[in-house]
Amino acid sequence: MTLDIRLPLGAFFALLGALLTAYGAATLGEPATAPTGVPIDLVWGAVLLAFGFGLLALVRRGR
Amino acid sequence: MTRLAWIDYVVMLLYFAFVLGIGATLRRYVHTSEDFFLSGRSIPAWVTGLAFISANLGAQEVIGMGASGAKYGIATSHFYWVGAIPAMIFLGLFMMPFYYGSRARSVPEYLRLRFDEKTRAVNAVSFAVMTVFSSGISLYAMGKLLNLLLGWSFDASILVAACVVLVYIFLGGLTSAIYNEVLQFFLIVLGFAPLVLLGLRAVGGWPGLSARLAEHATARGFAAGAYTRSWAFMGHAAANPVGVEWFGLVMGLGFVLSFGYWCTDFLVVQRAMAANSMTAARRTPLIAAVPKMLFPFLVIVPGMLALVVSPTSGVRNAGPAAAATITSTTATNLPQPPPTSAPASGVVPPKLDRRTGAPLHDAAGRVVLDYDLATPMLLVTFFPAGLLGLGLTALLASFMSGMAGNVTAFNTVWTYDLYQSYLRRAAPDSHYLAMGRYATIVGVVISIAAAYVAASFNNIMDFLQLVFAFVNAPLFATFALGMFWKRATGHGAFAGLLAGTLAAAAHHGLSLPVGATVGVKGGYLGSLTTYPSELAQTFWTAIVAWTACFVVTILVSLVTRPRAPDDLPGLVWGLTPKPTDPTLRWYQRPAALAVLVLAFTLALNLVFF
Numbered sequence: 001m002t003l004d005i006r007l008p009l010g011a012f013f014a015l016l017g018a019l020l021t022a023y024g025a026a027t028l029g030e031p032a033t034a035p036t037g038v039p040i041d042l043v044w045g046a047v048l049l050a051f052g053f054g055l056l057a058l059v060r061r062g063r
Numbered sequence: 064m065t066r067l068a069w070i071d072y073v074v075m076l077l078y079f080a081f082v083l084g085i086g087a088t089l090r091r092y093v094h095t096s097e098d099f100f101l102s103g104r105s106i107p108a109w110v111t112g113l114a115f116i117s118a119n120l121g122a123q124e125v126i127g128m129g130a131s132g133a134k135y136g137i138a139t140s141h142f143y144w145v146g147a148i149p150a151m152i153f154l155g156l157f158m159m160p161f162y163y164g165s166r167a168r169s170v171p172e173y174l175r176l177r178f179d180e181k182t183r184a185v186n187a188v189s190f191a192v193m194t195v196f197s198s199g200i201s202l203y204a205m206g207k208l209l210n211l212l213l214g215w216s217f218d219a220s221i222l223v224a225a226c227v228v229l230v231y232i233f234l235g236g237l238t239s240a241i242y243n244e245v246l247q248f249f250l251i252v253l254g255f256a257p258l259v260l261l262g263l264r265a266v267g268g269w270p271g272l273s274a275r276l277a278e279h280a281t282a283r284g285f286a287a288g289a290y291t292r293s294w295a296f297m298g299h300a301a302a303n304p305v306g307v308e309w310f311g312l313v314m315g316l317g318f319v320l321s322f323g324y325w326c327t328d329f330l331v332v333q334r335a336m337a338a339n340s341m342t343a344a345r346r347t348p349l350i351a352a353v354p355k356m357l358f359p360f361l362v363i364v365p366g367m368l369a370l371v372v373s374p375t376s377g378v379r380n381a382g383p384a385a386a387a388t389i390t391s392t393t394a395t396n397l398p399q400p401p402p403t404s405a406p407a408s409g410v411v412p413p414k415l416d417r418r419t420g421a422p423l424h425d426a427a428g429r430v431v432l433d434y435d436l437a438t439p440m441l442l443v444t445f446f447p448a449g450l451l452g453l454g455l456t457a458l459l460a461s462f463m464s465g466m467a468g469n470v471t472a473f474n475t476v477w478t479y480d481l482y483q484s485y486l487r488r489a490a491p492d493s494h495y496l497a498m499g500r501y502a503t504i505v506g507v508v509i510s511i512a513a514a515y516v517a518a519s520f521n522n523i524m525d526f527l528q529l530v531f532a533f534v535n536a537p538l539f540a541t542f543a544l545g546m547f548w549k550r551a552t553g554h555g556a557f558a559g560l561l562a563g564t565l566a567a568a569a570h571h572g573l574s575l576p577v578g579a580t581v582g583v584k585g586g587y588l589g590s591l592t593t594y595p596s597e598l599a600q601t602f603w604t605a606i607v608a609w610t611a612c613f614v615v616t617i618l619v620s621l622v623t624r625p626r627a628p629d630d631l632p633g634l635v636w637g638l639t640p641k642p643t644d645p646t647l648r649w650y651q652r653p654a655a656l657a658v659l660v661l662a663f664t665l666a667l668n669l670v671f672f
Contacts, residue, residue, distance in 0.1 A: 002092035003085075005110055005242050012081045012246060013253070016074065016453070023070050023449045033447045036261050041449040044257050051253070 006055045014052025020045030065213055065443045071452030078456045079227055086231030086239040096495040099236035100475040101168060101337050108343035110245055112350025115334040117244035120251055121465015122201045125362055129438030132366025133411055135304045136276060136290025137671055140359040145317040148356055148664045150325035151348040152657045158326050159335055160642045161546050163344040165633045170329040171480040177545045177634045179553030185560055187480035189534045190329060191473055195506050198469035199513020205462040212439050221514050228467050229507040233500050237337055240467045247460035254457025255361050261445045262368035275371035293671045306596025315602020319609040323539040330472040342644050345653040352660045356667060369437035370409045408432055410440040474502035536605040537563020537612030544616050547636045549628060555620030563612030570607040576600050
């Protein structure tokens with residue numbers, strides 16, 4: 001194994017999650033960002049953030 | 064057309080930066096041709112497993128299965144639970160020991176080791192042509208979709224996507240493709256999961272979806288459960304929207320086509336060959352089978368939802384402010400859902416006449432829907448800015464992973480099976496490494512050219528796909544006899560492949576689906592029989608091809624000289640020691656994983672019976 005794939009994966013999803021969470025928080029209350037009644041950017045951003053950090057934690061534990 | 068917000072572009076740019084970054088990082092680890100083409104056989108099973116499934120998760124899967132979900136309902140899951148999982152299990156348990164254990168570097172090379180040079184040449188040439196054209200078709204579909212959905216330039220879309228794929232494969236070879244396929248796998252799963260959740264929420268969950276699809280089914284003359292039950296109406300082809308009866312489905316799709324693809328197609332088998340041990344190689348398709356059996360919920364259900372959600376739900380009913388935003392960012396050149404003509408067309412727009420731009424109607428006067436837009440339309444209906452960027456990036460990832468799979472398979476088969484075998488045999492390894500990189504460039508350039516051919520002559524691409532189907536259908540008979548019957552000979556295999564291909568062409572030429580016109584759909588040799596649907600015709604063509612190849616291979620093998628048994632260890636069952644895993648606990652062994660996957664697949668079939 002040349003590179004632990006979990007490292008770029010974790011970094012990518014953590015960054016993506018942080019981006020979506022921040023955007024979701026900044027636009028909270030605007031109907032266009034919660035069209036189905038769910039502030040989905042905020043919620044799904046948090047899911048991606050947790051997934052990304054989970055992968056990074058696995059990399060750290062593996063070292 | 065939908066206009067994107069800045070956040071959507073940032074998400075896409077982040078994705079491009081990471082896939083290129085992975086390629087650039089891996090370049091330093093590529094020293095030999097085996098590093099470039101086979102990842103130095105160093106990748107763990109969970110990575111090759113996810114790459115195995117991701118290489119198959121191209122446009123056809125995400126867009127095509129969504130389209131089939133809208134067209135046929137949950138019966139589309141047969142392509143997974145019947146048409147994929149059993150074959151993947153068979154590959155892992157019984158065929159990988161030969162592919163991996165023989166140290167063949169490609170599937171065509173296995174054919175040379177087992178049979179002879181001419182059998183390998185037929186497979187290598189047809190496969191190389193098939194991969195670059197498949198890649199081109201995928202590229203064309205992506206360019207067309209982005210143009211229709213976002214108004215992006217067709218030329219720019221395909222050039223940017225093709226260049227990104229080219230750069231990361233050129234730099235890091237198969238390892239780069241595999242790593243990016245893992246990233247693309249998670250992106251597709253995490254990009255489409257919220258679509259399913261929001262869509263189901265909008266229609267009242269699975270019960271709400273079933274109730275709405277029941278109305279749709281009865282309006283089309285089927286039983287109420289025809290779109291939400293996978294087996295109950297397969298007794299007769301006319302009783303289900305797929306237009307296929309259970310025997311044709313199980314034999315045609317579940318046996319011939321499925322085993323022919325999953326067990327012999329180098330595009331997917333190459334991922335398993337990159338694994339770091341025999342056990343890892345055997346586990347690769349079994350690990351891939353776990354997400355594969357759940358994919359119907361990710362790619363088929365969106366199509367079913369698109370058919371029944373209200374066109375004013377999602378982003379479009381978010382109140383006056385949202386409505387104003389959407390109106391200001393939504394132009395009108397995207398075909399709109401038919402207003403009242405169909406009882407349940409949801410957000411699926413009508414298919415438009417290319418010349419007049421008017422909606423097309425079928426023989427019964429009903430509006431013909433453009434099912435390929437089912438999933439993309441659901442995406443722009445439910446996803447707000449931000450998540451829309453994620454969804455579209457997931458869509459892009461699916462196109463790119465499919466293309467990368469084709470290009471890496473092409474560069475390997477070209478370099479090892481054609482260039483090294485017939486053009487320059489004994490060059491230094493660095494020469495073949497360089498050739499692999501040049502082949503990557505050539506593969507991408509041909510893909511782009513094929514995309515333009517598809518854009519100009521749609522029927523030519525239909526014709527090419529038909530020829531590929533003829534070539535592929537008999538292949539599993541050749542491999543099955545080669546691996547499990549030591550008496551099979553090279554002359555038998557070669558004659559069987561030709562006979563199978565000719566039988567497929569003859570059957571197709573003598574049959575026609577109901578309502579189709581003579582031509583690329585069949586009937587060009589006369590009309591001997593009619594099938595209730597195109598799928599039924601495809602399945603039976605495959606059955607005929609496989610049977611012809613199987614029978615002719617046996618007959619010719621019996622009258623030609625077989626190879627000595629001493630030449631066949633590692634290549635044929637019975638002459639090869641069975642792989643054992645003494646260091647693994649019972650639940651870690653491939654057989655245990657296979658039983659678990661099979662049991663779960665059976666349960667899914669029963670739940671949606």
